[in-house]
Amino acid sequence: MKILVTGGTGYIGSHTTVELMQKGHEVVIVDALFNSRAEALDAIETITGKRPEFEQFDLTDNTKVDDFFSRHTDIKGVIHFAAHKAVGESVNEPLKYYRNNLVSLINILESMKKYKVGNIVFSSSCTVYGEPDADNLPISEKAPIKKAECPYGNTKQIAEEVLEDSVNAYKTLNVIALRYFNPVGAHESAQLGELPFGVPNNLMPYITQTGYGIRQCLKVFGNDYDTPDGTPIRDYIHVMDLAKAHVAAVERMANGKMKKQFEVFNVGTGKGYSVLEAIHSFEKASGKPLNYEIVGRRAGDIVKIWADPSFTNNELGWKAERSIDEMTKSAWEWEKAYRQGKTKFKVEE
Ligand code: NAD
Ligand code: WQD
Numbered sequence: 001m002k003i004l005v006t007g008g009t010g011y012i013g014s015h016t017t018v019e020l021m022q023k024g025h026e027v028v029i030v031d032a033l034f035n036s037r038a039e040a041l042d043a044i045e046t047i048t049g050k051r052p053e054f055e056q057f058d059l060t061d062n063t064k065v066d067d068f069f070s071r072h073t074d075i076k077g078v079i080h081f082a083a084h085k086a087v088g089e090s091v092n093e094p095l096k097y098y099r100n101n102l103v104s105l106i107n108i109l110e111s112m113k114k115y116k117v118g119n120i121v122f123s124s125s126c127t128v129y130g131e132p133d134a135d136n137l138p139i140s141e142k143a144p145i146k147k148a149e150c151p152y153g154n155t156k157q158i159a160e161e162v163l164e165d166s167v168n169a170y171k172t173l174n175v176i177a178l179r180y181f182n183p184v185g186a187h188e189s190a191q192l193g194e195l196p197f198g199v200p201n202n203l204m205p206y207i208t209q210t211g212y213g214i215r216q217c218l219k220v221f222g223n224d225y226d227t228p229d230g231t232p233i234r235d236y237i238h239v240m241d242l243a244k245a246h247v248a249a250v251e252r253m254a255n256g257k258m259k260k261q262f263e264v265f266n267v268g269t270g271k272g273y274s275v276l277e278a279i280h281s282f283e284k285a286s287g288k289p290l291n292y293e294i295v296g297r298r299a300g301d302i303v304k305i306w307a308d309p310s311f312t313n314n315e316l317g318w319k320a321e322r323s324i325d326e327m328t329k330s331a332w333e334w335e336k337a338y339r340q341g342k343t344k345f346k347v348e349e
Pocket of ligand 1: 008009013031037080084085100181
């Protein structure tokens with residue numbers, strides 16, 4: 001199948017492209033390179049032996065999106081990763097987030113309707129659940145959606161509504177929204193991994209950069225929460241397991257296996273780990289202690305959340321396979337390979 005992967009040079013999109021290509025699918029990537037690098041294409045080629053097709057443009061430009069679909073009439077499905085994702089930035093620049101994340105989705109849906117492309121997998125997030133009530137943990141897809149903590153999270157909630165209203169109106173459209181928990185880790189080749197621009201906002205790249213000495217000290221945001229060791233709990237999921245969930249989703253759609261036109265799946269492991277447990281797993285992987293200090297809480301942080309993945313396991317036929325230790329190990333191998341110039345990516349200061 002020929003699949004359009006938007007945001008395909010980004011973190012999750014590039015790993016998913018590898019998995020799709022290794023399953024025999026043809027991929028065309030659209031990415032504006034706002035938050036990624038063209039070298040991701042070289043890395044994908046190194047791993048798979050083939051180079052995905054690539055077009056660089058901004059998906060908020062409706063003319064370009066329409067032109068793209070008019071030229072690629074053989075696309076059988078879309079995986080839509082492209083979005084801005086920085087929580088803090090979204091608070092300061094909400095309109096940037098609403099414009100980018102929603103206009104790009106609407107443009108794609110309009111073109112899919114016009115050019116009769118039926119299937120789209122959408123990158124949603126566990127952020128739509130907010131802070132779950134204790135009796136809703138582990139959290140299933142049936143749990144209530146809570147008011148978003150930030151404009152970024154709200155774009156995911158609104159996008160799910162846009163998609164649901166669209167399937168109700170357009171009978172040719174099928175949607176699978178995957179609600180990811182916390183994607184971490186890297187491809188086992190260490191040729192591809194998470195490579196944020198500037199200072200990382202998220203835990204795992206901050207850990208690996210601190211391990212390598214790029215950052216002096218990891219700040220742990222609070223150890224006075226109501227959890228066993230006082231630090232918040234997340235369901236970390238290996239990015240290659242997440243990539244496989246996308247392949248399962250597009251194949252489910254293409255094979256006519258959907259039970260409804262709009263389906264939602266949690267993509268997590270079902271296990272929660274605290275910040276300190278994630279650090280200790282990394283210390284095992286790297287074989288040395290990590291320099292960290294406990295500081296005050298980060299505003300807006302969820303205390304504890306982990307997935308009930310049973311619906312996804314049973315219905316999508318997908319299950320996370322990799323452990324937290326495999327996640328931290330692969331992230332560390334990638335960080336080292338990248339910093340030592342052993343990948344296709346230019347080493348940045
Ligand atoms: P990423 O920033 O690495 O990748 C997103 C890619 O989209 C980037 O390469 C960026 O250049 C591109 N992009 C953004 N806006 C675009 C536009 N208008 N036109 C063309 N390209 C555009 O992010 P990621 O971590 O790979 O996340 C992928 C998706 O998964 C996003 O939708 C994100 O919100 C969602 N998600 C991510 C996480 C996470 O923790 N990483 C968790 C849940 C959901
Ligand atoms: C994990 C834990 C931090 C950095 C965010 C978004 C969410 C989702 C994924 C997309 C928390 C702690 C972190 C650091 C720390 N994205 N931490 N020191 O907060 O679960 O989710 O990214 O949809 O929407 O909110 O992920 O990796 O930022 O944090 O102590 O330097 O690590 O407090 O407990 P989070 P994270």
